[in-house]
Amino acid sequence: MLLIGDDWAEDHHDVEVQDGTGRKLAVATLPEGVEGIAKLHALIAKYGGADVDSAEVVVGIETDRGPWVQALIASGYQVFAINPRQVNRFKERYGTSGAKSDKGDAHALADMVRIDRDQLRPVAGDSEQAQAVKVVARAHQTLIWERTRTFQRLRNTLREYFPAALDAYADLALTSTDALELLIKAPTPATAAKLTRPQITAVLTRHRRHNRPQKAATIQTALREEHLGLPEPVTAAYAAAATAHARLLISLNEQIAELERQVKAHFLEHPDAEIYLSMPGIAEITGARVLAEFGDDPTRYDNAKARKNYAGTSPITRASGKSHTVQARYVRNNRLASALQLQAFSALNTSPGARRYYDKQRARDAGYNPALRQVGNRLVGILHGCLKTRTHYDEATAWSHHAQLYPS
Known part of the structure; x- marks a missing residue:
């Protein structure tokens, strides 16, 4: 297995190649574009062998967009888009001085995909239509x-x-x-x-x-x-x-x-558009924004909870000793959060189940925003189920469980 850390800039990439044990095999600065990706393939062939399995090449990079990332995915490599904030926290293992260099970032990225790969999110394999x-x-x-x-x-x-x-x-x-x-x-x-x-x-x-x-x-x-x-x-x-x-x-x-x-x-041409439009509170623009940020890779979210966590609608728990608090997620995809809040607000007027669920949260002394966020969280779970089963939204099915728990 080859682990590659790729610290990208506008016109070049600083890369480090490691083997499965963390031994540094190569460090290089590659130009952007076709020439650079060809040199990266040459490095991989040199240290992995001419018949290297592309699936055994793992790349860590601080972006999930652009021709370079698409070229890595097209080559069959495992590509992990890592938040720069995560990289900075990881580098604190090496020291607390706060020193920064492109080669140092490439080293940290290679170490991260070698050590913490199971905790990282691979770049989604979204379709061309979703992109x-x-x-x-x-x-x-x-x-x-x-x-x-x-x-x-x-x-x-x-x-x-x-x-x-x-x-x-x-x-x-x-x-x-x-x-x-x-x-x-x-x-x-x-x-x-x-x-x-x-x-x-x-x-x-x-x-x-x-x-x-x-x-x-x-x-x-x-x-x-x-x-x-x-x-x-x-x-x-x-x-x-x-x-x-x-x-x-x-x-x-x-x-x-x-x-x-x-x-x-573009949205109406996507095969998932009808499912999104069947959801309460979603029209074409809102549906396009939600689809754009969730993507359409069917393997990206293992379950509804994973989708809710990515959406930022599910709360986080902070527990230490006798302290136990539940708080809203503030580190999240703000574009997606904005679209989901708009959907939840609109759903209050179009879905009796959503309105009833919102009223129940308010009756429990939840504020306006927390109650609306709970409605959005529930709608994300419903959307996940509809996409997984390839079925349209049904009002009675979506809220049947809550209707039994909280009869009118």
Whole structure:
């Protein structure tokens, strides 16, 4: 058996090759790309023999994505994606100075897959369809987060020189394209006060707003109210910044809408999509995010508990002496946790069983978030069962056990 620690960087990989006893066989710095992977294969052939069994080659690396990782998996090697935090803790066995080097990290990674391989999670063998869903779902969510950050910058800018705009466009939502177009058209208090109702109505009409005359009148009135002002050069500078943020938000709106179409298209092509959509509280975007983060490798989760642990919905117990506490998991996949919380919240209105289960948790003095997390935890277990048996969600079956324990 060959154990390989691979500390990757943007343009190279520092690797260490060990045998099954931990003896260091080779240390090398390999370039990224085809040339580097070919040199890695040559190292493996040199120390493992020309007929080395690829399954006997174990690689530890601090990522689970990218062409390099896919090439390792395609070669048949066992690949373990290890959290950098785990690597740092493992290195404390060697000393407590906190020293760091790429070669030292490669050595630690090789030692980890040799000593603690049973405690590590191999890179999931997700299908190409699941990987495609993951790419577009993550990109879509990242752009939404970026839009929120950009909106906050725009809002703070307007508060400093043009607070009337926040009130004027409140009914439209300042992230909407029509409100942003009006702001770009008149980015200062003086120019905004000169906007006519026909001009405002034209923008609202282009974006198919209802009650356009009433909305246009409200916006015009708000923009013409008296307010404190700043010197003209300062106002012009703020207006330039606000316009830049507004144009960026319009672009983000367009790209988010396009990516949303891509997310739905890729998700609906996946064979598990119907099972996900049968779950309460899950629509196409939420389903795509949950599928993306769970993956579709049928061997990844041994049981429902393993899936719940990965999701971060199941609690953790801290026991020492007479102390015994149960706490929420905070080290988890935040993208998945966010999607599952949204599903649990939506399920309260679509699933009587979920609502009843939530109410029971609240009756036990559980707070809002803990009770919702318990609903999410239960839904993850139900999803695992549906995926394992290839069946759609059934309300009566899913909550029958809890209905017997807690009759209405």
